[in-house]
Amino acid sequence: xxxxxxxxxxxxxxxxxxxxxxxxxxxxxxxxxxxxxxxxxxxxxxxxxxxxxxxxxxxxxxxxxxxxxxxxxxxxxxxxxxxxxxxxxxxxxxxxxxxxxxxxxxxxxxxxxxxxxxxxxxxxxxxxxxxxxxxxxxxxxxxxxxxxxxxxxxxxxxxxxxxxxxxxxxxxxxxxxxxxxxxxxxxxxxxxxxxxxxxxxxxxxxxxxxxxxxxxxxxxxxxxxxxxxxxxxxxxxxxxxxxxxxxxxxxxxxxxxxxxxxxxxxxxxxxxxxxxxxxxxxxxxxxxxxxxxxxxxxxxxxxxxxxxxxxxxxxxxxxxxxxxxxxxxxxxxxxxxxxxxxxxxxxxxxxxxxxxxxxxxxxxxxxxxxxxxxxxxxxxxxxxxxxxxxxxxxxxxxxxxxxxxxxxxxxxxxxxxxxxxxxxxxxxxxxxxxxxxxxxxxxxxxxxxxxxxxxxxxxxxxxxxxxxxxxxxxxxxxxxxxxxxxxxxxxxxxxxxxxxxxxxxxxxxxxxxxxxxxxxxxxxxxxxxxxxxxxxxxxxxxxxxxxxxxxxxxxxxxxxxxxxxxxxx
Amino acid sequence: xxxxxxxxxxxxxxxxxxxxxxxxxxxxxxxxxxxxxxxxxxxxxxxxxxxxxxxxxxxxxxxxxxxxxxxxxxxxxxxxxxxxxxxxxxxxxxxxxxxxxxxxxxxxxxxxxxxxxxxxxxxxxxxxxxxxxxxxxxxxxxxxxxxxxxxxxxxxxxxxxxxxxxxxxxxxxxxxxxxxxxxxxxxxxxxxxxxxxxxxxxxxxxxxxxxxxxxxxxxxxxxxxxxxxxxxxxxxxxxxxxxxxxxxxxxxxxxxxxxxxxxxxxxxxxxxxxxxxxxxxxxxxxxxxxxxxxxxxxxxxxxxxx
Numbered sequence: 002x003x004x005x006x007x008x009x010x011x012x013x014x015x016x017x018x019x020x021x022x023x024x025x026x027x028x029x030x031x032x033x034x035x036x037x038x039x040x041x042x043x044x045x046x047x048x049x050x051x052x053x054x055x056x057x058x059x060x061x062x063x064x065x066x067x068x069x070x071x072x073x074x075x076x077x078x079x080x081x082x083x084x085x086x087x088x089x090x091x092x093x094x095x096x097x098x099x100x101x102x103x104x105x106x107x108x109x110x111x112x113x114x115x116x117x118x119x120x121x122x123x124x125x126x127x128x129x130x131x132x133x134x135x136x137x138x139x140x141x142x143x144x145x146x147x148x149x150x151x152x153x154x155x156x157x158x159x160x161x162x163x164x165x166x167x168x169x170x171x172x173x174x175x176x177x178x179x180x181x182x183x184x185x186x187x188x189x190x191x192x193x194x195x196x197x198x199x200x201x202x203x204x205x206x207x208x209x210x211x212x213x214x215x216x217x218x219x220x221x222x223x224x225x226x227x228x229x230x231x232x233x234x235x236x237x238x239x240x241x242x243x244x245x246x247x248x249x250x251x252x253x254x255x256x257x258x259x260x261x262x263x264x265x266x267x268x269x270x271x272x273x274x275x276x277x278x279x280x281x282x283x284x285x286x287x288x289x290x291x292x293x294x295x296x297x298x299x300x301x302x303x304x305x306x307x308x309x310x311x312x313x314x315x316x317x318x319x320x321x322x323x324x325x326x327x328x329x330x331x332x333x334x335x336x337x338x339x340x341x342x343x344x345x346x347x348x349x350x351x352x353x354x355x356x357x358x359x360x361x362x363x364x365x366x367x368x369x370x371x372x373x374x375x376x377x378x379x380x381x382x383x384x385x386x387x388x389x390x391x392x393x394x395x396x397x398x399x400x401x402x403x404x405x406x407x408x409x410x411x412x413x414x415x416x417x418x419x420x421x422x423x424x425x426x427x428x429x430x431x432x433x434x435x436x437x438x439x440x441x442x443x444x445x446x447x448x449x450x451x452x453x454x455x456x457x458x459x460x461x462x463x464x465x466x467x468x469x470x471x472x473x474x475x476x477x478x479x480x481x482x483x484x485x486x487x488x489x490x491x492x493x494x495x496x497x498x499x500x501x502x503x504x505x506x507x508x509x510x511x512x513x514x515x516x517x518x519x520x521x522x523x524x525x526x527x528x529x530x531x532x533x534x535x536x537x538x539x540x541x542x543x544x545x546x547x548x549x550x551x552x553x554x555x556x557x558x559x560x561x562x563x564x565x566x567x568x569x570x
Numbered sequence: 571x572x573x574x575x576x577x578x579x580x581x582x583x584x585x586x587x588x589x590x591x592x593x594x595x596x597x598x599x600x601x602x603x604x605x606x607x608x609x610x611x612x613x614x615x616x617x618x619x620x621x622x623x624x625x626x627x628x629x630x631x632x633x634x635x636x637x638x639x640x641x642x643x644x645x646x647x648x649x650x651x652x653x654x655x656x657x658x659x660x661x662x663x664x665x666x667x668x669x670x671x672x673x674x675x676x677x678x679x680x681x682x683x684x685x686x687x688x689x690x691x692x693x694x695x696x697x698x699x700x701x702x703x704x705x706x707x708x709x710x711x712x713x714x715x716x717x718x719x720x721x722x723x724x725x726x727x728x729x730x731x732x733x734x735x736x737x738x739x740x741x742x743x744x745x746x747x748x749x750x751x752x753x754x755x756x757x758x759x760x761x762x763x764x765x766x767x768x769x770x771x772x773x774x775x776x777x778x779x780x781x782x783x784x785x786x787x788x789x790x791x792x793x794x795x796x797x798x799x800x801x802x803x804x805x806x807x808x809x810x811x812x813x814x815x816x817x818x819x820x821x822x823x824x825x826x827x828x829x830x831x832x833x834x835x836x837x838x839x840x841x842x843x844x845x846x847x848x849x850x851x852x853x854x855x856x857x858x859x860x861x862x863x864x865x866x867x868x869x870x871x872x873x874x875x876x
Binding site: 266429430431445 | 631633636637650719723726727731820821822834835
């Protein structure tokens with residue numbers, strides 16, 4: 002009772018002071034309500050490649066440095082960004098040294114040390130761990146402690162762009178003490194650690210209901226005593242994009258909602274209510290159609306879409322893949338589904354400017370039904386009695402799967418209509434977004450399993466350097482039962498030449514040469530039809546007019562600066 | 571006694587006509603039933619004959635003419651891809667009604683079979699009714715989701731995507747909605763079974779299956795008819811729910827539930843996208859319910875006597 006009185010008196014005093022002295026004060030602005038219409042299934046981004054998991058966990062666990070809204074690196078847990086100039090990156094590009102801020106504490110009060118970083122690296126690179134972010138640690142030979150607050154990362158080969166491990170929301174530092182028994186195959190079993198990771202970020206998980214609600218409270222040990230301004234945060238999951246947009250823009254029930262993939266005309270009517278506003282940033286999101294290079298015939302059972310299934314009977318023909326791309330009118334898809342928040346593209350790396358290729362624009366950006374038909378004719382695919390092309394008994398009829406979203410379903414219908422003009426049939430299927438992106442290895446409907454011939458979704462890369470993103474199409478990154486379906490090479494594309502070029506990119510230091518190589522790789526993927534890029538999407542989110550401090554970030558987690566958010570007084 | 575002796579031959583001379591006419595007379599007395607019948611027949615006609623009058627194909631995309639309000643060319647307006655809504659509502663109605671009627675037939679046959687068996691054969695009563703309880707206790711939607719996930723690919727491979735999913739949805743709805751029919755029929759059978767004319771039939775040496783077919787079934791027909799009409803309504807609604815959840819038929823395959831689902835976001839922009847499929851579902855369900863009500867009244871032996 003006594004203690005409570007003191008606490009109360011203290012908080013009253015703090016409030017009184019807060020009103021006069023400081024502008025910001027931790028926990029003065031009540032509850033922050035965030036709506037992710039794709040519910041979050043885990044708070045451990047190492048176990049799920051989904052954007053929603055990465056974003057949600059970025060409120061709790063942090064990387065050493067992150068990208069700001071302009072795409073520039075800013076230090077979070079370190080004193081400065083290591084560069085060659087300040088001696089943080091070795092001249093031979095074989096190592097780099099991070100200096101931790103001296104007094105960063107985990108939310109449980111213990112100090113953050115070099116040991117945690119070493120552990121994080123070991124955790125994600127452990128065999129059988131199925132780490133979803135393994136690409137971040139690619140080429141890292143060793144992570145060692147110089148002293149408790151200095152970490153040296155050595156690379157196998159000179160790493161011209163070394164900001165990958167521990168940089169960006171996809172590669173946060175986790176606490177060694179909490180995860181020590183969760184390495185390797187045991188990683189998914191550590192439910193409490195995966196759901197409630199101890200972090201250094203502005204919020205702590207108070208309660209986690211998978212695929213539903215996460216309750217946060219302000220981290221009492223956060224390094225900035227004045228932040229976060231919100232005492233608690235609620236991250237609600239589920240629903241659909243349109244209802245999420247409505248909850249922020251029209252009814253004002255939520256403060257922030259992510260990923261407004263809603264028809265532009267519908268958003269316009271919601272905005273009229275004046276309760277919220279849209280924020281957008283063009284990052285690297287590309288809506289693409291992945292073409293399955295392996296056979297996805299349901300008759301193959303659990304073997305489908307794996308190496309044992311063999312090559313796809315129709316999509317393994319390069320002419321088919323190219324024709325499918327040529328038949329698509331990207332302008333119409335953009336107009337019907339994206340409006341201001343999208344532009345037609347033929348690149349998988351659409352930004353930053355220096356990396357954006359124009360190599361395929363001549364044949365791919367404009368619809369060419371005639372050319373596509375000719376290509377298929379030449380390749381021996383002849384229209385049958387039903388108008389669908391076939392060759393040797395294989396019909397050009399594809400199961401076309403995507404997540405449930407009205408824009409995606411509209412795009413599906415448009416694409417089906419365009420493909421029908423070249424004698425290609427599509428069977429449309431949509432799967433609830435929580436399942437499709439849920440990453441549950443037991444579900445047959447996840448995008449990683451790809452039990453369909455073609456599938457459509459959006460992906461992007463964090464930061465401004467596409468090297469590790471382009472490394473996702475390496476032969477050894479194909480999702481398979483052996484790696485828990487965790488690989489990022491969803492189209493199952495495999496080209497030794499491509500692998501070689503990626504290796505070359507990893508060795509090139511000169512920025513212009515890197516851009517050159519990245520463009521070449523990007524062009525290779527489009528040209529060889531690993532996928533069909535459709536729309537370069539702006540990241541479109543909405544926030545309440547009463548919420549201040551939102552800086553839309555296309556290069557890192559959208560919630561990257563959630564510590565700075567506050568309620569408009 | 572002499573009265574009855576005279577009455578029987580006259581009834582026997584034109585038995586079917588007079589019974590049907592009686593039923594029809596009774597049916598007509600039920601105003602709601604007549605209105606329901608008119609509406610239902612109108613919907614049936616519109617859905618099956620309509621496409622010959624309004625000849626726009628439901629899946630023709632014209633992005634330039636999207637989100638249009640009703641006009642002469644598009645009496646129900648267009649959706650956000652420029653597809654004609656009237657054509658879609660008509661095409662959707664064919665699917666929804668086919669699903670409703672087929673699923674109802676399955677449910678009613680299953681329900682009647684179980685109901686009659688458990689009502690008539692005492693030893694089967696316990697087990698069959700416990701099975702009924704079991705099915706009643708199953709949560710319908712989660713079960714549907716699991717069944718669809720398990721059998722989707724097999725059926726798709728065997729019958730093609732659309733027929734496959736039609737068979738799946740129809741049988742799933744049928745298999746999960748026979749229980750009420752079974753219970754009602756069982757109750758009726760129990761009541762009829764204890765009456766004297768059954769005892770008479772039994773003592774005359776009539777076979778059991780003949781008793782069931784000739785004496786029991788006609789007497790419980792009224793409640794079967796009622797559950798049938800209610801079954802159509804609930805099957806249409808269940809299919810709508812499935813489509814509304816994004817399951818069921820592929821997304822370019824219009825059904826009333828799917829149209830409603832797709833149109834919900836556009837409620838403020840083009841209200842007619844939600845209005846017409848919603849109205850169609852409501853009117854069909856309502857009219858079918860009224861028809862069922864009227865049929866029950868008409869088949870009720872007590873009202874027939876009057």
